[in-house]
Amino acid sequence: MKTKIIRVAEGKQSTLSQLYINDIFQCYLLEDKIRTVKIQNQTAIPAGIYSLRLNTWGGKNAEYRQKFPKIHKGMIEINGLPNFSFVYIHIGNTYRQTAGCPLCGFGFDVADGDYQIVHSKEAYEMIYPKLLAIAESNDKSISIENNFQF
Known part of the structure; x- marks a missing residue:
């Protein structure tokens, strides 16, 4: 499957993106500001091609197992990022909740x-099974592109 994050707008401290799976829009994503020098928990992921994996050992797993008991099998992690670790697609509404x-x-x-984004829990419940299938497939790649529209 072709999985892509396309960044479309920048705020003062935030970056708005769109998530596509097989060229079909799924939901919006919110990240921290894009920075040339990384600041821990305050920097958007660098543009590039990475992979998705299922993380069953990180700290957010217990929290998400309680919040989403019917669907949670592990956190969907964007893996292979330079100088970043434990980067999950998760719920929240403002850049202050992203932690990178x-x-x-x-x-x-x-x-x-x-x-800021809204209806985060509902979006997560919709995209999680799709991202889980990708993380468990042979083609786990995800591309992140900057294509600012507004």
Whole structure:
């Protein structure tokens, strides 16, 4: 499957993206600001090609096992990032909740010059099974591209 994150807009401290699987829009993603020098837990993932994997040992697993008992098999991790680790696609609404990870949502708005996303839990429940299937497949690749539209 072809999995792609396309960044479409930048706020003061945030980056808004769109997630596509097989060229079909799935949901919005929110990350921290893109920076040339990484700041721990405050920097968007560098553009590039990485892989998805199922992480069953990281700290967020217990929390997500309780929040999503019917679907959780492990965190969906973007793997192979330079100078980043434990980068999960997870729920949240503002760049302050990203900790360097993409947050998923079904909509977005702007407040004080920064993007935020809404309906994160619902988006996660919809995309998790699809991302899990990709993480367990032979083609685990995910590309991240900058293509700012607004």
